[in-house]
Amino acid sequence: MKRTANGHHTARSSGRAGRVGPGMVLIVPTLLAGCDGRQSVLSPGGADARVLGDLFWVMLVGAVILWLLVNGLFFYVTRINRAALSRRFANGLIVVGGVVFPTVVLGALLTYGLSIMPDQRAPGEGLTLRVTGEQWWWRVEYWPDGADAPIVAANEIRLPAGQRSEVVLNAGRVIHSFWIPALGGKMDMFPGRETRMSLKPEAPGTWRGQCAEFCGASHALMAFEVVAMPPDDFTAWLDAQAASAAPPATEAGARGARIFAREGCGACHAVRGTDARGAVGPDLTHVGGRLSLGAGTLGTTLEDFQTWIAHTGEIKPEVEMPSYDYLADADLADLAAYLKGLE
């Protein structure tokens, strides 16, 4: 079965994305074309990722020059001038090329490379996210400054733009790794141990993050959408997330809610404000407002909802949720209407 990939492209960060690193001048145009992407280290949208992007371009230029020098030397002595040359020069080459030169270059690189570490992942400025890696989805809790209970969501990260948010990481059963290339480096997530990082998107935008540590059969299908919003919009959005689910607004939705209850979906999923209080799977209270289904695997049309519910196991190998392929198409449509309505 073919997966329909999530093709969501909204509000691409423009802001400072055009700023180039020092090495940009030497890069071939085809490479430039490839740098564009929602999951790319090379089109940073976060403060940390931008510094790392610059670091990369500097190192790339250095590496290309060094490669040409070393291989040029070998080419010269084996192809161009094969005669015996000065023994003194040869001895000097070992000392200068093997010891002096690398010591100087690496010393400089370490000074530059390691000096950027303290600013990376600096402590957050208010909001804390707790993200737990599950097989194969993301449990997300928002803890605004001073909150004593979290606002629970799943499979999507929203952040206020221009602010640094703290991210506390944990895992359910196996190790995962939390990575949003456009915003910053990755950090592993462990069962039984907390790790932390922080993220600072520079301007509003949407990106894609993905699990980077192999975590089993559907490791490839464990992604998420990342949205940076203007701080006021973000506050409003978070308030809406904190609210319980609105009752179904349509007839189909109401039928869907009954099917949801009848099929026992609430044993695993929570829909706040209803009897569904399960915590095994993702919280669905506002699932209709998210940008992807199945942890970055499908889009969010009614059709996507139906496909997901009926073919879960085919779409996502070894996933715990059973495939509800025995449901009648009409029931699936109602269920989809209900869930899509949970905005």
Added chain:
Amino acid sequence: MNDTEQTGPSGPYPPTEAMLAKPVPQDEQDRTAAELRAAWEPPKGWRYPTAVNNSEVGLWYALTAFGFMLLAGVLALVMRLQLMVPDNDLISADRFNQFFTMHGSAMMFLFAVPMFEAIAILILPAFLGGRDMPFPRLSAFGFWCFVIGGVFVMGSLLFDAAPTAGWFMYPPLATQDEGPGSDIWLLGLSFIEIASIAAAVELIVGALKCRPPGMRVNIMPLYAWYVLVVGGMILFAFPPLIAGDFLFELERSFDWPFFDPTRGGDPMLWQHLFWIFGHPEVYIVFLPSIAIAAMVIPTVARRPIVGYSWIVLSAVGTGFLSFGLWVHHMFTTGFPNISLGFFSAASEAVVIPTGIQLFAFAATLIAGRVKMSLPMLWIAGALAIFTAGGLTGVMLAIAPFNWQVHDTYFIVAHLHYTLFGGMVFPVIAGVYYFYPFIRKKMLSERLGRWAFWLIFTGFNVTFLPMHLTGLLGMPRRVFTYPEAAGWGWLNMISTLGAFVIAAGFAVFVWDLLRPKGDQKEVPRNPWDAGTLEWSHDVPAEYWGARSIPHVTSRYPLWDDPKLVERMDAGRYYLPGSPHGHRETLVTSVIDASPELAQRVTGPTWITLWAAGFTGGAFIFPTFHMYPSAIVSGAFAVVCILYWLWTSTARPPEHGMRDAGLGLSLPTYASGPKAVGWWAVWITMLGDATAFASVVFGFFFYWTAKPDFPPEGAMHAAPAPVGLAVLALALSWALTLGARHWNRAGRVGAARAALIAAPLLAAGGVAALIRSVQHLEPTAHVYPAIIWALMVWVVAHAAVGIIMQLYCLAGSLTGKLTPRFDADLWNITLVWHFLCLTVLVACAVIGLAPEVL
């Protein structure tokens, strides 16, 4: 024999030019040649598998490893097809995960390391003008273990049961994995690791003790230096992984929670143990291949290597440094910045010894008059690829950059650049270079160039774009990706490139295997090289060196034009085999003065039986068939005892032997003069490293986990622990006493000690088991690690008891006498280590309650 008989070498040494110039009569030449030929002839027909000659075992080893490499390559091709287009469903996620796990595991454990061992077994004796490796049956045993383990692990793919958790087997994913996949990986590969350590022991002893007379350490071929360094690295790198496997399998089989965070365990311990192995592993693969370059380059430059001492120091330095870098595989696990900075700097530091080696090669080419050849073309390709991989390595060692590209296709590109450049290309260069030595024919220059350009081009087409794929965000180990990610065109290019590589390998394999019957035999030294392997015989003979030369320079074939002629005439040492035995010369470690004419073992079935039963002991537990495993293990012990009893350290019929050039050498040695003693010493260093890794586990939990030991935990009973220490220490003292009394001729006292010692050891074992019996190892990691230490000590003590009884039996039957007591020296050495193990383990078990 009696004690007053001479036991050391006697006669003139070193030989004078006049002695060497004296011709050898033709009839004597013919007679000794016939003797040697008869002694070294490998068995024919259906008995061929019993051969133990290094020329045969090394070749089987190399071909098998190459076969596994081709299989692992096919897995890669299927994976490339799956990833060629987005949202592909050519193979399932589960099969893809089996394939990438086995691709990595096979390339590392079934190709890269065994290939080093194969090549070293095949050519090291020739570099050293020797006859064979010091323990030919051990090589054969290692090879058969490798075949059985390799077929078992690779075969699991056919049953859709292969491991799926990646070659790094991170728990808890791998510990929770259902089905036998993880067990197949753990047990199958542990089995092969043990075979690898056996080969390492043999290679270290070979390089240290089996050099030709006069070849001081500072003139031995660079290849031998690299073998020594890499052997040492295997010895200290593999045991942590074996210790990890031991804990891991205890968790898989018996639910002892070493890596389970819900019961005090910690998956990070595995990551540490794995990468303490895994990083040196990279250099274990890389250095022997650089060693091949170090042999090819002087030949191409037609002058001795420039910077010999620099290269040796750098190789040793790389070996040491490689043990301090493992954390750079764990930069994203949340270490504090100070640790990251330290390991970043340490990782960059390894550039310096690597750079020295490369620039020493450049310097040799500069100072020489270069004559290009096909092997050199492959070396040049290796250099182009390796320097690119090295430079991305410099980038990756910078921790913050690593946070971005860790576990992406950037890493896939980097590691393939280092391994193709640092291993595959130099090894193929070695195949072209040494083929005339091995098969006495040449490979085709034309096909060789085709293979080179196909593999070189295909490689870069495949892996260069992967750097960008990774930077664009594609993680490793994904079986598919969405179209919208934009990685499709890059993956398409990589897949096309992969098939170009495959075409290149097809050409290479055809060249290697095509019939060459009509080709005339090669000249003896087709490349005009200067090292001893090119004194080989054409057509082939199985005796290694016709006579073992006295060597005084690094390039004896260049510096001593009469050397080959004199070797051929049997002018040098051990020119014949008057008693029909296989023998090789053992020399001193530093200046290689002759010490011993060592009898080496010949063809046998017992190594196959031993390997088969050892295989059973590892393979049955995969399917939880423990009784069968125990029976198989017992048979393996019996086979190994039979092998040792019948062919090692037997009192010789002739205590001294005329070694040629007026030198008379003993044929038996015990203690530090014997190669067996060195092998035991080196093996025990590896064993001690594995034990240290288990103890490290205890202290890791202690420092990393607040609930270690948990509130109100029960501890080991102190009195039985104390009793165990006492009994086992006394058993050690009696073993030591037995050696002294036996030497002094007090055979009765020695036998009494050898009766009391195993009884005491058994009592100690019982006390130790008693001391932990009330602890429940599945409850928490604290009792589990105490049980693990107990199991470790008990298993070792059981081996120690068997050894004591073996010597007792030897003494009673006349195999072991006051003069011929090598076995007793060797087991005493084991007991030194065993005593230390007991003291440390019991201190940890018994004193922990006091300290914690």
